[in-house]
Amino acid sequence: MSVDFAALKALKAEAGDRHILDLFAEDEDRASRYSAMADGLLFDYSKTNIDDATRAALFGLLDQAGVAAKREAMFTGEKINDTEGRAVLHTALRNLDGGPVMVEGKDVMPSVRHTLARMDDFADRVRRGQISGYSGTAFEHVVNIGIGGSDLGPVMAYMALHPFADGPKCHFVSNVDGAHIHDVLSKLNPQTTLIVVSSKTFTTIETMTNARTARDWLVSAVGEEGVSKHFAAVSTARDKTAEFGIDPDLVFGFDDWVGGRYSVWGPIGLSLMLAIGPQRFAEFLRGGQAMDRHFREAKVEDNLPMLLALVGVWHNQVCGYATRAVLPYEQRLLRLPAYLQQLEMESNGKRVAMDGTDLPFDSGPVVWGEPGTNGQHAFYQLIHQGTRVVPCEFMVGRHGFERGLAHQHELLVANCLAQSEALLRGRTLEEATEIMTKKGFEGAELERQARHRVFPGNRPSTTLAYDKLTPFVLGQVIALYEHRVFVEGVILGINSYDQWGVELGKELALALQPVLAGESDGAGKDGSTLQLVNYLKMNP
Numbered sequence: 037m038s039v040d041f042a043a044l045k046a047l048k049a050e051a052g053d054r055h056i057l058d059l060f061a062e063d064e065d066r067a068s069r070y071s072a073m074a075d076g077l078l079f080d081y082s083k084t085n086i087d088d089a090t091r092a093a094l095f096g097l098l099d100q101a102g103v104a105a106k107r108e109a110m111f112t113g114e115k116i117n118d119t120e121g122r123a124v125l126h127t128a129l130r131n132l133d134g135g136p137v138m139v140e141g142k143d144v145m146p147s148v149r150h151t152l153a154r155m156d157d158f159a160d161r162v163r164r165g166q167i168s169g170y171s172g173t174a175f176e177h178v179v180n181i182g183i184g185g186s187d188l189g190p191v192m193a194y195m196a197l198h199p200f201a202d203g204p205k206c207h208f209v210s211n212v213d214g215a216h217i218h219d220v221l222s223k224l225n226p227q228t229t230l231i232v233v234s235s236k237t238f239t240t241i242e243t244m245t246n247a248r249t250a251r252d253w254l255v256s257a258v259g260e261e262g263v264s265k266h267f268a269a270v271s272t273a274r275d276k277t278a279e280f281g282i283d284p285d286l287v288f289g290f291d292d293w294v295g296g297r298y299s300v301w302g303p304i305g306l307s308l309m310l311a312i313g314p315q316r317f318a319e320f321l322r323g324g325q326a327m328d329r330h331f332r333e334a335k336v337e338d339n340l341p342m343l344l345a346l347v348g349v350w351h352n353q354v355c356g357y358a359t360r361a362v363l364p365y366e367q368r369l370l371r372l373p374a375y376l377q378q379l380e381m382e383s384n385g386k387r388v389a390m391d392g393t394d395l396p397f398d399s400g401p402v403v404w405g406e407p408g409t410n411g412q413h414a415f416y417q418l419i420h421q422g423t424r425v426v427p428c429e430f431m432v433g434r435h436g437f438e439r440g441l442a443h444q445h446e447l448l449v450a451n452c453l454a455q456s457e458a459l460l461r462g463r464t465l466e467e468a469t470e471i472m473t474k475k476g477f478e479g480a481e482l483e484r485q486a487r488h489r490v491f492p493g494n495r496p497s498t499t500l501a502y503d504k505l506t507p508f509v510l511g512q513v514i515a516l517y518e519h520r521v522f523v524e525g526v527i528l529g530i531n532s533y534d535q536w537g538v539e540l541g542k543e544l545a546l547a548l549q550p551v552l553a554g555e556s557d558g559a560g561k562d563g564s565t566l567q568l569v570n571y572l573k574m575n576p
């Protein structure tokens with residue numbers, strides 16, 4: 037049964053164009069009453085147009101959708117991904133000191149712990165130079181070859197945790213565009229490079245193509261014998277890794293109850309572990325585990341994943357704001373928006389409900405973003421003065437890592453807070469007129485110039501604040517977003533864990549290859565596709 041947004045839409049209509057600033061004026065405790073804290077992470081959603089009645093109605097959605105029961109179903113290994121017949125248990129990967137997790141009557145934790153211990157041992161020995169390349173030289177570089185969930189998680193986290201990276205330097209190759217692997221490998225020495233082929237299925241065409249290119253590159257430098265020394269694999273398909281010639285001791289397996297976009301916590305995080313070491317990787321897992329506990333135990337009004345989800349549903353399904361911007365004031369979170377695009381859009385971009393019927397409302401939003409302050413000098417213009425409302429999610433830390441550059445961090449924080457304040461407050465025509473009068477304008481020209489300088493304000497934003505971007509905090513933040521996606525998916529009544537929408541393009545690409553190669557005439561293709569084939573096909 038789908039939830040009903042009618043009551044919320046009525047509340048929205050009743051509020052009309054009420055200003056968020058008026059909500060602050062009416063309630064001096066608004067900031068604290070519309071904020072929640074989880075293990076040091078502060079989420080402030082007071083700069084939204086949500087009031088007590090709206091919030092109560094949003095909490096009602098959680099009951100209507102049965103979120104609490106479905107949350108337990110996820111954590112306890114029920115097959116909630118029912119279009120693929122799978123449990124959804126990435127939480128088991130960070131269940132470091134929790135109890136058993138049963139899948140089909142079997143506790144999966146011994147196998148999770150065993151794999152983690154193997155990863156720890158391997159990473160430790162590579163980092164100490166005890167595992168080395170074919171000619172005995174230590175590995176200085178790691179190339180992770182993977183795409184989607186087998187790339188975005190590790191690369192995002194590797195960049196985020198740069199201050200903790202004291203192991204081999206990591207590189208990430210994802211695109212089937214030969215430029216990607218060329219530009220990475222051409223700077224590396226095969227003797228000192230470890231290649232990690234990361235693919236849940238070990239069939240993804242981009243990854244397998246790049247893996248073969250890397251294999252040729254290695255073999256031409258160190259010979260065929262080098263493959264077993266220089267290649268590791270992360271996959272659920274051990275048979276396929278063996279076919280590729282990867283030493284079984286260097287294969288790290290996982291189970292199909294870990295979705296690709298939820299997989300950074302396990303073997304797919306191997307390159308991250310090689311870079312930051314097993315101990316820091318464990319801190320990352322502990323951050324995720326802390327958020328799991330919070331999600332399961334905190335009351336609704338204090339529950340960060342639930343609050344983020346409800347604010348999201350309010351903006352997207354009730355207010356009709358189609359996109360949401362993620363704006364980390366943290367340069368090292370450069371790839372977080374891309375990571376969240378996969379997490380949120382691949383999970384909740386679905387047009388049918390669990391039962392196969394058409395979704396009676398919009399699916400999840402378009403997620404996009406860029407770190408501040410860079411975005412301020414690019415697209416914030418539209419956010420402040422465009423005709424569409426873009427709810428913004430700011431993120432910022434109290435401290436940076438750069439000793440001696442605290443003044444820059446202060447400037448960064450000031451900019452983050454200033455942007456959410458500007459979105460909230462805006463600038464009235466009177467204020468703009470005053471500014472332009474001082475500049476000497478008058479009459480009709482004064483009004484025209486002033487009107488260009490008006491900011492409507494009353495634009496919603498939330499802020500997630502943390503102390504410092506440590507592995508623990510990153511773990512908290514990523515798990516927070518995972519659970520937010522879960523709650524939104526349950527409210528929408530969709531399956532957040534399949535991704536059938538990526539299949540058609542893959543099939544058509546395979547069928548187009550022979551057309552591009554001139555081996556097939558492309559009968560049945562549309563005129564545009566054929567015209568482009570004719571233009572783009574390479575001459576023999």
Ligand SMILES: O=P(O)(O)OC[C@H]1O[C@H](O)[C@H](O)[C@@H](O)[C@@H]1O
Pocket residue numbers: 183184185186234235236237238239240243296297382535538
């Ligand atoms: O890890 P792999 O099996 O290579 O899959 C890599 C990616 O490709 C697929 O097409 C899916 O859209 C993603 O969810 C997945 O993360």
